[in-house]
Amino acid sequence: MTAGAKPRHKGWRYRANVALRILAGTAGTYLVAALAAAMLARILPMSRAEAVTTGTMIAFAIAPGVVVWAFLARGPWRALAGVGIAALALGGVAWLAGAPV
Amino acid sequence: MIREGARQSMAWLHGWTGLLLGHILFVMCLAGTLSVFKPEISRWMRPEVSAPADPAGAIVAATTWLSANTKGATGWYLSAPDGRSNTVEATYDSDGAYFSRALDPVRGAPVARDTLGGEFFYRLHFELQIPYPWGRLLASLAAMLMLVAIVTGIIAHKRFFKDIFTFRPAKGQRSWLDGHNALGVLSLPFHIMITFTGLLTLASLSLPWGMTAAYGEDLVTLYSDMTPGAVSRAASGTKAPLAPIAPMLAQAERYFDAPVGRAYIFNPGDAAAVVTLYPVEQRAIGYLPAEMSFDGATGKLLKAWTEDRAGMRTYQTVYGLHMAHFAPLLTRWLYFLGGAMLTLAIASGMLLWIVKRRERAPLSIGNKVLERLNVGGLMGAAIGMAAFPIANRLLPLAMAGRAEAEVSVALWSAAAALLAGLVLPPAIGWPLLMGVLALCCALAALLGPIWASDMVLATGNAMLLATAMALAMLVWWRQVRRKPAPAPARRRKAPA
Structure with missing residues (x-):
């Protein structure tokens, strides 16, 4: 991956690196996208239906960015942590905002 | 500028995201491209009305x-x-x-x-003949991978604008890469638009x-x-x-x-x-x-x-x-062209995966299977779609469950082609299945019938014939004119 000049070594270290990034890029990305959609649906200053559609569109726009970032981050743990922190932050704001009435 | 390592990992991700559901993306893209003319295809298939x-x-x-x-x-x-x-x-x-x-x-x-x-x-374009909701979810996943493949493809691409004007034919991997890049870049805004908007059509489900x-x-x-x-x-x-x-x-x-x-x-x-x-x-x-x-x-x-x-x-x-229901005639053809380019970009990407590895070393078992899966999968999907209009013309009108039978013909033809692609060596499988596809397209046009004067029927026949001719020329060019196939591995060793 990004670490060495010769990325062709296929030891367990390389495989674990790839596996963790894939985890961050798949499940992590979906979590971030889902929570981004949820948070935006609750906080965007629009009518409820508009906030839902707009939030969902934005979530889809950031999702590929999250995948790419998971593979560009300096290390696999950093990728996982970044996705985790983003999810926590988005989920936290969504939770604090509460369901609109 | 982007770090070289970063570019490499993006190229790696581009390859794998493209490969993972590449065959499904090919089916989606090809069916979607044809769907631009959904009402016209329906008219071709119901000539009595x-x-x-x-x-x-x-x-x-x-x-x-x-x-x-x-x-x-x-x-x-x-x-x-x-x-x-x-x-x-x-x-x-x-x-x-x-x-x-x-x-x-x-x-x-x-x-x-x-x-x-x-x-x-x-x-077929968004349900893939798989029951609800699984077909749509699989299509959503494939669309997401397509979007990631587009983004990583852009980042991995070194000479983005210069390469638009580069094509080096008959040079193995280089030619495939040039072709793949041109197909991807020339209508890149369309590719991004169609993938992103497609993803959003299924958003309430995914x-x-x-x-x-x-x-x-x-x-x-x-x-x-x-x-x-x-x-x-x-x-x-x-x-x-x-x-x-x-x-x-x-x-x-x-x-x-x-x-x-x-x-x-x-x-x-x-x-x-x-x-x-x-x-x-x-x-x-x-x-x-x-x-x-x-x-x-x-x-x-x-x-x-x-x-x-x-x-x-x-x-x-x-x-x-x-x-694209809004699209007037010219815009519709541009949608069709953009879709066709994306379909070919996917297909060339799948081939490039194999060509690249074949030029470096003998293929691994997995890649050998993939090489044949490309023959059967890409050609099979197209053959199935070409068999569909043939079944439309040949099945008796009074037949019970006729519409379902047409779909069965399409799916079984695709399955037969897939099997042939897996069994035959690719050097035989490619020209053979391409020839079959050309014949299917030509036959559908002949059954049109070929002398139909109605604009919609005539245009459909012309498109089928043009596809048949293009495929026939491709087979002829590869098999007859350029007889000695490029030797697979390590042929660039000889000094100039």
Whole structure:
């Protein structure tokens, strides 16, 4: 991956690196996208239906960015942590905002 | 600038995201490209229906026939003829069974030639012949991978603009790479647009969490907020005939200032029946921009709504950009061209994966299987789609379950080609299956029949013939003119 000049070594270290990034890029990305959609649906200053559609569109726009970032981050743990922190932050704001009435 | 290592990892990700569901993306893209001409394909496949149709009259004829011929229906979903299509596309249920039929615009009864027509390609494009919701979810996943492949492809690409003008033919990997880059870059804005908007058409299924967060379990409010002009209410159980629909259509046309494009009738024959009407979609990009609901039993107006909320219009525009119902003729051909380029970009990417590895070292077992899977999968998908119109012309009209039989022919042809691709060595499989595909396209055009003078039929035949000729030339060029196939591995060792 990004670490060495010769990325062709296929030891367990390389495989674990790839596996963790894939985890961050798949499940992590979906979590971030889902929570981004949820948070935006609750906080965007629009009518409820508009906030839902707009939030969902934005979530889809950031999702590929999250995948790419998971593979560009300096290390696999950093990728996982970044996705985790983003999810926590988005989920936290969504939770604090509460369901609109 | 981007670090070299970063570019490498993006190239790696581009390869794997493209490879993972590449065959499914190829099917989706090819079927989607054909779906641009869905009404025209339907017309090619129903040559008996040639009467120009009046949309309102056709809806009236369809509802009259459906009233007499369905029992206990929960819904009739009708699309009116609009100048491109000349039948009423109807989905309805009767006695618990679901039907999808094209209804004659004058008689209201199903047309003689029972076929899915263009609907086959349209459904295949996002449902992949897999039951709900799995087909749509798989299509969503594939679309997401496509989007990631596009983004990583851009980042990994070193000389983005210079390479647009680069093509080095007959140089193995270089040529494939140049071709793949050109196909990807030349209509890149279209590729991004179509993938992103496609992903969003299935958003309520693949990413419903915004709806959940804002509405929770309250689906009734959700629906009425999303489409305020639609009315959903349960059947009452009391029978009542459907009120005449012509006055409702006339009132809606005045309100929309456009012809009615769709008529949805919920619980027809029940006292609580609802008729919801939508305008044609050719006036603006936005999808379903207004709706009007009537009480089915009395014909009284219940609700009318013209969408003007900015957020909803944005989503409708995104949706409409994907559906391309707004597109006039030239734009439609550009959609077709863009789709064809994306389809070829996917196919060339799949081939590039193999070519690249073959030039470095002998292929691993996995890549050898993949090489054959490419032959069978890519050619099989196309052969299945070409077998479909042939079945349309050859199966007897009176056959029971005719529409399903056409689909079976398409799927079995694809399966047979896939098997042939897996069994035969690629050097034989490629030209053989390409030849079969060329013959299938030519045969479909001949059965058109080839002397058809109707514009839609003639254009369809011409496209089929052009495809057949292009494939035949490709086979001839590879097999006859350039006989010695490029030696697989390590041939660049000799000094200049």
